[in-house]
Structures are given as structure tokens and as C-alpha cells.
Amino acid sequence: MIPRINLYLFRQILIAFLFSAVAVSFVVLFTQSFRMLSFVIDNSSSILVFFQLMGLMIPTFLPLIVPISLGIAVLFIYHKFAVDSEIVVMRTAGLSSMRLATPAIMMGGVMVLLGGLLTLWVTPAANRTLVSLQYQVRDEYSAVMIRPGVFNDIADGLTFYARRRSGNGGLQDILVHDIRSPEKPVTIMAKRGLFTVEHGIPQVVVFEGKRQEVDVASGRLQQLDFDRYVLDLQLLKSEKDARLPDPRELSVGQLIKARETPEMTSKGRGKIYAEIHQRLAGPFLALTFAIIGVTVILIGDFNRRGMTRRVILAAACIVIVQAAMLGLVSQISKYPWVAPLLYLIILAPVPLCLYLLKAPALPDWFPRAKGAT
Numbered sequence: 001m002i003p004r005i006n007l008y009l010f011r012q013i014l015i016a017f018l019f020s021a022v023a024v025s026f027v028v029l030f031t032q033s034f035r036m037l038s039f040v041i042d043n044s045s046s047i048l049v050f051f052q053l054m055g056l057m058i059p060t061f062l063p064l065i066v067p068i069s070l071g072i073a074v075l076f077i078y079h080k081f082a083v084d085s086e087i088v089v090m091r092t093a094g095l096s097s098m099r100l101a102t103p104a105i106m107m108g109g110v111m112v113l114l115g116g117l118l119t120l121w122v123t124p125a126a127n128r129t130l131v132s133l134q135y136q137v138r139d140e141y142s143a144v145m146i147r148p149g150v151f152n153d154i155a156d157g158l159t160f161y162a163r164r165r166s167g168n169g170g171l172q173d174i175l176v177h178d179i180r181s182p183e184k185p186v187t188i189m190a191k192r193g194l195f196t197v198e199h200g201i202p203q204v205v206v207f208e209g210k211r212q213e214v215d216v217a218s219g220r221l222q223q224l225d226f227d228r229y230v231l232d233l234q235l236l237k238s239e240k241d242a243r244l245p246d247p248r249e250l251s252v253g254q255l256i257k258a259r260e261t262p263e264m265t266s267k268g269r270g271k272i273y274a275e276i277h278q279r280l281a282g283p284f285l286a287l288t289f290a291i292i293g294v295t296v297i298l299i300g301d302f303n304r305r306g307m308t309r310r311v312i313l314a315a316a317c318i319v320i321v322q323a324a325m326l327g328l329v330s331q332i333s334k335y336p337w338v339a340p341l342l343y344l345i346i347l348a349p350v351p352l353c354l355y356l357l358k359a360p361a362l363p364d365w366f367p368r369a370k371g372a373t
Contacts, residue, residue: 005090009077009103016073017107024065025058032057043137052133059126060248063118063282070111071289071318074104078297079307087298097357101294108290115283120252128249156180160204162193170194174206176231187212188229204231247275270333277339278329284346285325292317295353321345 033054040050078100081087090100148164148171157180163173176188190209211224247255258264259272296314297307328342 005093005095006099006103006106009081009100010107012077013070013073013103013107016077017070017111020072020076021065021069024069025062028061028065029054029057039134040137045137049133049137053130056126056130056133059118059122060130063115063123066111066115066118067282067285067289068318068322070107070286071293071314074107074290074293075297075311075314078104078294079311082297082307097298098354100298101291101357104290104294105287108287111286111290112283115286119279119282124249124251128245131246131249157182166192174204174209176204176206183216185214185216188231190229205229206231247272250275252276252279267333270336273336273339274329274332277332277342278325281325281342281346284343285322288321288346288349289318291353292321292349295356299356317349321349 036050036053036057040047040053078087081090087100148162150161152160154160157178159175159177161175162171164171166172171193172191174188174190174193176186178186178188188206188209188211190206192208193204193206196203196205206229207227209226209229211226211229213222214220215222247258250258255272255276259269264272293314296310296317324345325342328338328345331338332342
């Protein structure tokens, strides 16, 4: 009978957890959708890219969503069972508080493993792909070139303008102003043009125009009439390929190697150190939040009219632990000795809650629900 009750509780917690995780994820996605939609529109990208970006964002915030969703699910299910007197029936059948809490603790253990999978492998890979796709969209010069009637600053010192777009995808009445070399600014005017990519190199081919170059020192103007002229945009590619990746994009092994490189600054080492400990400690929040929720509901006197104060107490504990973790992570980069406190804050509620669930008696100021032990 007891295994069936445990399975019943486990199934109810799982259903509530999935519902809570999906609901919270949709809220987060909704808040982020405006930023991503603005990014896609500004870069004249497609709706497919928007959905790709949103899909890649989901694994990046799941490590935060999973523990909170589990805490909400455990609180909801055990509070519902208590108000519906199902907890009383289970106690009458001989189940102690510890046995009643076992499904929640088991679910917390499962979510610790899931959180570890996310933080150690899935989330870094998603962050890496997300950032790569964003840079790819920004470097898609064809998207910039097809915006007619707008002066587009496609690089520092380089402005592109086309009055309108023709039916075959070409551009008409083109102006290119290049002051990347301030001592010799260049202006190109053409009747029509076309954006192409040759061997991965972006180019603009313009026809029937003029190229004017001014020597600022002498004031001399050089003019060239042409039928066909190719603008090589390879130099526009910023040095993003050589950028240092954010610690969130690296696996744990890559973080350790990056931290040991001689070129790494002390500030960079601190960020990497904080990122490693956040990934290792974060998954244990699921177990902590689950055991806080079930303990607050199961101990103390039973009140059929509701347990609002206990729910508020559990929610406050969860918020405090989560805020303390985020605060400590931000401090670890500056003060590495703070790292052990991170694990202490996250794991300290676990043995305390286990003691309260198994204790035969509690202090007078902390009454326990009556029932079998």
C-alpha cells in the first residue's frame, strides 16, 4: 500500500511541476520576446530566426526555472492534500511525516540530476549557439542592404543608401560614403547595384556610377566613372571571431583551461571561478526547495481551513535562499573564499528539514502535526 501512495504522490508532484515549469517558462519567454523581436526587426531577419532564438533561450533559463517550479509544485500538492484531509487519511494509515515527504525528496533528487545535466552541458551549448546565431544575424549584410530609403551605418565610418529596391531584388540610386580612412574619404554613386556573396565574402556590385576620392591634405578630388564596380565588404567583418567567449558559453572543462591560461586577467579568473561554482551548486536548489516546501506543510498542527502562513513562510525561505545564492555568486568573483558559503546556504536547510520531519517531538513554539511516526 505504501509504495502505491508514494507513487501517487510522486505522480501528482510531477504533473504539478510540469505545469508550473511550462507556465513560468512562457512568462519568461513572453518578457524576452519583445527584445528578441526588436533584434530581429532591427537586423531585417526572418521570423524563422526569431523562433530559433526563442528556442535557444529556453535552456539558458531552465536551471533557474526548474528549482523554483519544483518548490511551487511541492507546496501546491501537499497543501492541497492537507486541506482535502488526504494527509490525515495517510497518517491514519500509518505513514509518518518522513514517509509522506519521501516522494518530494525523490523528485528533488531527480531534479538535481536534471539540473546538473543542464548546467554542465546543455545550457553552455545553448548559450554558445545563441550568441553565435546573434552574431551571424548581425553580420548578414544582405539584410542591411535591402532596406531602401534609409541611411544605413553598416560599419564605423561606412554609410550605405539605396533609394528603392527593384523588382528583381536589385537596388537603385545607390550612395556609399566611406570615411574609414579620414585622410581620403570616398563617395560612390551608382544608378543600380546588387548584393552578392562570393566564396563567403560579401560584396556589393554597382553599375553606371562614379567614384570620388578626396585627398584632405591637398584638397585634390579624384573622380572615376565606371560601368561596373565591386565593393569588397570583407573588411567590414568585425573581429568577433577572435572575441573571448563569455564564461556562460564554455563547458566546465573549457572554463578550467581558460582559467589557467597566462593571458587571463584576475578579473576574468574571478568570473570563471564564480561560474564554475554556480553550475556545481545551482542544481541542489531543487532538492532544497522541495524539502522546504514539504517540511513546512507536514510539521505543526493540522488546520483544515488552510495554511496560508506556512505557505508564505516556505515561499519566503525559498526567496531568501535564491537571493542569497545569486548574491554570493556575484561576490565569489571578487572574493574566492566566499565559495564555501554558497554550498552552505544552499544545503543547510536539508539536514534541518530532515531533522524536523523525523523528530519525535518539537519545541513548544514549533508544534508538529499529530499522526503516526
